[in-house]
Amino acid sequence: MLVPVFALLTAVLVVTTPRAVRPQDSDNAGFALAAVIGAAMGVLLAAMTQRQKRSAAIIRDKPRRAVLIGETILSCILPMDSQEEAIVNILDFYDRKRERLGKWAVLPFWCQLIQIAWPYLLDGARRVVTLGIFHWLGHGCAQAWEFYQRTRK
Amino acid sequence: MARIGELGEFEELLLLAVQAENGEAYGNSLLELLEQGAGRKASLGAIQITLERLEKKAFVESRWGDPLPERGGRRRRYYSITAQGATALEQAERTRERIRTGRRGWFRQSGEAA
Numbered sequence: 001m002l003v004p005v006f007a008l009l010t011a012v013l014v015v016t017t018p019r020a021v022r023p024q025d026s027d028n029a030g031f032a033l034a035a036v037i038g039a040a041m042g043v044l045l046a047a048m049t050q051r052q053k054r055s056a057a058i059i060r061d062k063p064r065r066a067v068l069i070g071e072t073i074l075s076c077i078l079p080m081d082s083q084e085e086a087i088v089n090i091l092d093f094y095d096r097k098r099e100r101l102g103k104w105a106v107l108p109f110w111c112q113l114i115q116i117a118w119p120y121l122l123d124g125a126r127r128v129v130t131l132g133i134f135h136w137l138g139h140g141c142a143q144a145w146e147f148y149q150r151t152r153k
Numbered sequence: 154m155a156r157i158g159e160l161g162e163f164e165e166l167l168l169l170a171v172q173a174e175n176g177e178a179y180g181n182s183l184l185e186l187l188e189q190g191a192g193r194k195a196s197l198g199a200i201q202i203t204l205e206r207l208e209k210k211a212f213v214e215s216r217w218g219d220p221l222p223e224r225g226g227r228r229r230r231y232y233s234i235t236a237q238g239a240t241a242l243e244q245a246e247r248t249r250e251r252i253r254t255g256r257r258g259w260f261r262q263s264g265e266a267a
Contacts, residue, residue, distance in 0.1 A: 082201065085230040088221065089180035089197050096181065116198035 063103045067094055070113045077117045086116050159210060160241050166191055167203050168238055171213055176233040179218075180204070183232075204232055212238030 074087055090112055097105035160168065170186045171178045180200050187193045187200075207213045218229040234242075 082205070084227045085180065086197070086201060088224050088227045088229050089184075089201070091224055092181040093184065093197060096185070112197050115196040116201070119198065119202070 061103075063098075063106045066106045067091070067109060070110060074113060074117060077120050079120070090116065160212075160245050163195075163199070164203055164207060164212075165242065165245055166193065167200065168207060168212060168234060168242055171204075171207075171232050172234045172239070172242065174232075176231065178232045179229045207238070208232075210237075211235055212241055 071087055071091070074090065075083055078086055090109065093112055094105055094109045097108050101108070166187065167183060170183050170190070173186065173190075174182055180197050183200050183204075184195060184197060187195050204213060204215075208215060212235060213232045214235050215230050215232045218231055220226040220228050
């Protein structure tokens with residue numbers, strides 16, 4: 001709740017700041033734009049907060065919350081082109097399992113989720129490690145070059 | 154022309170399932186079909202990756218379905234078999250048949266073809 005209030009306050013401050021106090025290179029158009037952006041941000045953030053509140057009220061039952069968390073994790077990890085397909089598939093899978101297993105359907109849901117996300121996680125980790133190694137090698141080479149330069153003199 | 158070597162065991166099963174679903178195959182329906190039809194436990198991830206591979210080989214093609222309100226407007230991706238995929242399946246079946254009948258069957262088939 002504090003964030004939208006803060007954003008709205010910023011917008012109001014920008015609009016009401018006396019011209020004499022403003023930076024010299026700024027013009028009215030720039031300030032008006034800043035005010036519009038600030039207000040829009042405030043409205044957007046307020047709407048998002050309201051939506052979060054409503055979602056929290058809906059997701060009182062734990063399995064549904066777990067599924068939503070899983071869905072969010074998948075949308076963060078998976079690349080855009082395969083994300084939509086994977087999420088629809090896994091939600092269909094969950095619904096099918098829920099008919100038989102009830103609230104325990106969350107367990108196979110998470111098993112499937114891990115299996116889908118695992119290759120992408122591994123790929124990401126591999127990329128990070130590779131980058132880390134290259135960074136370390138680059139750093140090592142730079143140090144060696146510096147040492148060589150210093151000893152030459 | 155597709156060769157048998159181009160089709161792995163799981164790929165072949167999945168291609169058969171896609172063919173059986175008649176243009177309405179998607180990840181979860183294929184998972185169900187493999188479970189019930191072949192008694193095979195597969196993961197959605199494995200199915201999705203294999204379908205991607207089959208699409209790259211041009212054995213299947215995909216189309217997006219309509220947005221689903223209950224899935225937040227997301228769409229299902231439906232797969233159907235291509236002519237090349239059907240040929241690959243036929244060839245895999247023929248090769249299996251030739252091996253099953255042994256050398257004699259093999260030569261008989263070659264004679265018939267000639």
